[in-house]
Amino acid sequence: MLHGMTTEPVQQNGVGTQDAFQRLWTPHRMAYIQGENKPTGPEAGDGCPFCGIPQMSDADGLVVARGKHVFAVLNLYPYNGGHTMIVPYRHVADYTELDGHETAELAEMTKMAMVALRKASGAHGFNIGLNQGVAAGAGIAAHLHQHIVPRWGGDSNFMPVIGHTRVLPQLLAETRQMLADAWPSG
Incomplete structure (x- = not known):
């Protein structure tokens, strides 16, 4: 089991x-x-989970690392083990709404997440992206978040391809701790 x-x-x-x-x-x-955990509307006060996570402890919010303008958090419904998201603290929906400091820190924290995922799990590659708007597949379109999905050679086995099911070998709390321990100081 x-x-x-x-x-x-x-x-x-x-x-x-x-x-x-x-x-x-x-x-x-x-x-x-x-x-x-879906927001009831587009505003920060409409139950946005990304607005609530920063007030939680790292363990309770699955926060891997915190910066000045953005934070790294595990996806509660991951595509692969270690699926991390970089999220601005500010409630903005579109990449073009980020200011220069937020954009720079989002990019830098993405690089740090890649380093941590390689160190902690030996990831061979990554899918990195922003789903802008509901039409583009954003589950929470009102609050920008960039996905970093680690990939390994041969990880597209029959489960996700045929069975439309992903098998995750580790509890999210354990994955969060592993990535936090591997996070580069910076």
Whole structure:
């Protein structure tokens, strides 16, 4: 059993003969599907999780590192283990709304996250990007956040490709601590 997941043979119609397949159940993903932690509107006071995280402890908020203008936080619903986001403290929706200091620190902290992810997990590559607006896939479009998704050779196995499921080998709290320990001083 993986933490938070169970595998079990499924019986036909729930009562018939077992088949040869194992099913991977990930009930914690339903919270994301149903919109848990989503803001109720576009303003900072509308329940934006990125505005609330800085007031939490690092462990409770899954904060990996804090800068003057931006912070690094683990994605609560990661694409891969170590999926980190760089988020400005200021509630802005669009990259063009960042000032020069925020833009520079976002870029610098992205580099630091890459260094930490390579050191902590041996990442071979990264997908890095900003989803600007709902039409572009932003889950929380009202507060800018840059994704840093570590990748490894061969990590596109059958689970995400065929099964549309990701298997994460570590609890988020453990991943956060591992990355915080590997974070370059700076």
